Every structure is written in structure tokens, then in C-alpha cells.
Amino acid sequence: MSKILTGIQASGKPHLGNLLGAILPAVELSKKAENTSFLFIADLHSMTTVKDAETMISNTKAVAKVWLACGFDHEANYIYRQSRLAGFHTELMWYLSCLTPFPMLANAHSFKDKSDSLSDVNAGLFTYPVLMASDILLYNADFVPVGKDQKQHLEITRDMAATFNRTYGECFVEPKSLINESVMTIPGIDGRKMSKSYGNHIDIFLPEKELYKTIKKIETDSTPLEEPKNPDTCLVFTMYSLLASDEQIAEMRNNYTNGGYGYGHAKKALLEVILDSFSEQRKQYDYFTANEGELEGILQKGEAKAKLIAEENISKARKLIGFA
Numbered sequence: 001m002s003k004i005l006t007g008i009q010a011s012g013k014p015h016l017g018n019l020l021g022a023i024l025p026a027v028e029l030s031k032k033a034e035n036t037s038f039l040f041i042a043d044l045h046s047m048t049t050v051k052d053a054e055t056m057i058s059n060t061k062a063v064a065k066v067w068l069a070c071g072f073d074h075e076a077n078y079i080y081r082q083s084r085l086a087g088f089h090t091e092l093m094w095y096l097s098c099l100t101p102f103p104m105l106a107n108a109h110s111f112k113d114k115s116d117s118l119s120d121v122n123a124g125l126f127t128y129p130v131l132m133a134s135d136i137l138l139y140n141a142d143f144v145p146v147g148k149d150q151k152q153h154l155e156i157t158r159d160m161a162a163t164f165n166r167t168y169g170e171c172f173v174e175p176k177s178l179i180n181e182s183v184m185t186i187p188g189i190d191g192r193k194m195s196k197s198y199g200n201h202i203d204i205f206l207p208e209k210e211l212y213k214t215i216k217k218i219e220t221d222s223t224p225l226e227e228p229k230n231p232d233t234c235l236v237f238t239m240y241s242l243l244a245s246d247e248q249i250a251e252m253r254n255n256y257t258n259g260g261y262g263y264g265h266a267k268k269a270l271l272e273v274i275l276d277s278f279s280e281q282r283k284q285y286d287y288f289t290a291n292e293g294e295l296e297g298i299l300q301k302g303e304a305k306a307k308l309i310a311e312e313n314i315s316k317a318r319k320l321i322g323f324a
């Protein structure tokens, strides 16, 4: 059995890029019989940027709803809010901090990228990788599916596990990152990487009318309707190709190159394919919005299950340190 673990910050509602790049592949992994998956909402990590309770609560719910809507089996696996197990996560974070050389954190990209304006950097951002390592080691995860940007954090985590084991005795698994290099970076409506921070994302869980409004904003050139168009340089076609069948893609390609087919038509087709591809997920998302008590119950159950594992592993670490 392999333990797969990944965390998603509660920094906003997951979008099409997050879904195709991270969430759906992780849900697929969780469905393999030989895996047990731990998916948690890294709300403690989000505190480095999110500073009000209302946003924290709504982001946390949105992330949990998306995972469940995408088919994550919460009975067979684990889903939890990191903050509800904060005692364990931050305790281990302290133990690991005392084994972490200062330069290792000073050289982490997540800190270094922001260190030219140090007055904006809080200590939480500096120690972010230590909390992340504790999230992973606390459950002795074998594999951690993450985006390329998290690769260094996984190297730091492995380093910390090895240092702890060398110093105090065998305790933690050295986890491996699972980085799917083949997953393309999904473009946003302005052609840059789709990202919450650029405000160029497509929220596939919006009501149809609002979803269509976002799709209509996708940037296109000004080729008139009757003229042929190049599908390979068109964002609408690129997005359509991510979801449509081979036949549908070939048909749209023909429409583009033949002319007499406008970007408005293509955008309508994109809306249809999104509604079609995600109809079950959209239904489930709305279900949990209407049944937040059930969502809360699922999370609390997940937290009770995760607590048992966290408790067992932290006890082992305490004993080795001399705190038993």
C-alpha cells in the first residue's frame, strides 16, 4: 500500500487549471486500490496571505467541495482541514525547525522570490517549508503529487526526514514527489498561465450565465467572421481541445480553417463542452453548497480519522526526542 498525500491552500476557489493540472489527476490516483490518499486543506499555510475569517471560511469550503465534487472517496481515504489538527502539525514543525539550518530556508524559492521586499515577508512565509514538511512526515506519506513549483519543498522535506532519522532514530518515511511533467500549463482567458493571482481563470462551478460571461472574455484576434482563422494560435480552440472529443476537435478545426465561423460560435461550443464534461461535478458542487452541514460532517469525520495517525506518529517522535 502506498500513502499519497497532498495539500491545497485555501487561497481561493479552484479553477479549470487547478482541476486539470492537479485535482483530477490526484483523484484518479486515489481510486487505485493499492493507494490510500490524504487530501487536506492547507489553511494554516493560507494564513501567510489570507487575513480575514470570512475569506478563510469560504475558501476552505470551496476547496473541500471541489475535491468531493470531483469524486474523491472520503470514506476510503482522508480529507481534513490542517487547522483542525494544528496541534500536531505545529508541534512537529517545531521539532523539525530545530534541525533545519537557517540557510536552507533562506535559499528556498518561495522565500527568496519575495525577499527583495523583506518588509512584506512574514515569518510564516519564511518557515512555510517546515510546516509543509511536517504536513507530509506526520502521516508518513510515500508519494506527494505536486506542481513543479513545489519540487524544492519536497527536497527540503526529504532532507528533514533524513536528518531527524539520523539524529534521533528511524521515525519518518522519506517521501517522493510525483510531478507530472506532461500536464500542460493551462492558459487563462488572457493567454498567460491560468492563475487565481492573475484573475484570468475560468471557474467551472459558476452558474451557466456567469460562466458564459467569463468565456466571452477570452481574448481573440479581430479576424472577421467570414474569414478563415488559425486554430493553433487561438485560446478558445486550445481550451476546447482540452475537453472535447477527437471528432469534436477535428470539426472545430475545419470550421476555423473554412471561414464563416466566428469566435462567438467557438465560445458557445466551449461553454457547451465545459457544461457537458463537468455536469456531474457541477451538480455535486451545488449539492454541497445546499448541504453544508453534510460537508462539515465529512470533514470532521476525516479529521477524527487523520488524528489517530497523527497522534501515533507524533508519539513516536516525542519518545525518540526524549519527551515521552
Ligand code: ADP
Residues within 6 Å of the ligand: 009, 011, 017, 018, 019, 020, 021, 022, 023, 146, 147, 148, 183, 184, 185, 186, 187, 193, 194, 195, 196, 197
Ligand atoms: P494558482 O496559480 O491559481 O494560485 P496554485 O498555485 O494554488 O494555483 O496551484 C494549485 C495546483 O494547481 C498546483 O499543483 C499547480 O501545479 C496546479 N495548477 C495551477 N495553475 C495551473 C495551470 N494553469 N495549469 C495546470 N496546472 C495548474
Ligand code: TRP
Residues within 6 Å of the ligand: 005, 006, 007, 008, 009, 042, 045, 131, 132, 135, 136, 144, 145, 146, 150
Ligand atoms: N505548498 C503547497 C502549495 O502551495 C500546499 C501544501 C501545503 C502542500 N502542505 C503541503 C502540498 C503538503 C503537498 C504536501 O501548493
